[in-house]
Amino acid sequence: MKIVILGAGLLGRLLACELARTGHAVEVFDAGGPQALDSAARAAAAMLAPLAESAVADDSVVKMGLYGLPRWREMLSKLKQPVYFQQHGTMVVWHRQDQPEAARFAQLLKATQTRLPQVLPLQTLDADGLKQLEPGLAERFHQALYLPGEGQLDNHQLLDALLFELQQLGVALHWHAARQPGDFAPSPTPAPDQPDWVLDCRGVGAQPQWAQVRGVRGEVAMLHAPAVRLSRPTRLIHPRYPLYIAPKENGLFKIGATEIESDDLSPVSVRSGLELLSAAYTVDPGFGEARIVELVAQCRPTLPDNRPAVHRIGARCLQVNGLYRHGYLISPAMVDITLQLMQGDQSVLAQQFEVSVSKQCAAA
Structure with a gap:
């Protein structure tokens, strides 16, 4: 055809x-x-995190995400050029003052596991468990949630x-x-x-042909931070500035958080840039010496x-x-x-x- x-x-x-x-x-x-x-x-950060996303998405999205993980491996294997793909899970951390927000987040994920038993169960880590998986986080955080099986690509x-x-x-x-x-x-x-x-x-x-489609603005920073040693996507729980950090190859990191009900395609604002970079710095001070490769804003198509x-x-x-x-x-x-x-x-x-x-x- x-x-x-x-x-x-x-x-x-x-x-x-x-x-x-x-x-x-x-x-x-x-x-x-x-x-x-x-x-x-x-x-985008291209994170493949069905359980983590269940905090803000319904079960249909989680089911599609679970379906997509092995399907991604299959599709990537057919490509002639290599694409970075990792399935080492997601780490979730929070500062001490945000413990109530972290507890609420954990309850949302546990409720998802109850409804969808095919989801791999989250693990609660103490300081020693966190140090084994992400030594670079252990100096600033003493507990975490680990979501096994989740992934990302470049x-x-x-x-x-x-x-x-x-x-x-x-x-x-x-x-x-x-x-x-x-x-x-x-x-x-x-x-x-x-x-x-x-x-x-x-x-x-x-x-113009589907009037219900709207744009939701998102902003992402890409940093070169060879001093930062995160090995898997990490989410920072915060009541105002929830943040994700996705490590790619060669010391590159994708950092994002903002989600604005707007179809504005102008460049990233100073406030958004400061919030993104400041929150990343609280996760790992090594980001203080990072180089900003790009700051981009785009609208995601949403119904x-x-x-x-x-x-x-x-x-x-x-x-x-x-x-x-x-x-x-x-x-x-x-x-x-x-x-x-x-x-x-x-x-x-x-x-x-x-x-x-x-x-x-x-x-x-």
């Missing part, structure tokens, strides 16, 4: 690779360039590796070429110059219930959107749901993960 994909962010690239590998002729149109600088997928490496894969697979890539579903007339019967399917993965860019959904537009056009802050966590599940919907009216995975799939509606 001839398939058009709108949007070359994370979901668009993953779908294009999966479809091209199975022999379909794939074309990708994107409003930006090949480096995905305007994509929410680039401004999103910049992944986007580059997917781009290389698309080029090797012969996918037609159209950069700086914004398109919308109404520009095409997909049909089950062959039509000259028209695709068999259109998949709209434009995120916030699809808002009213903060859950992903699929819209059918016409007979052979699917809009997939609303991945919110969970893009890397749930994208493998959303890829497989989309592929199932292209094969029939129903998706077993969509039902399993309670992902909304609308009935066919008029073309936009």
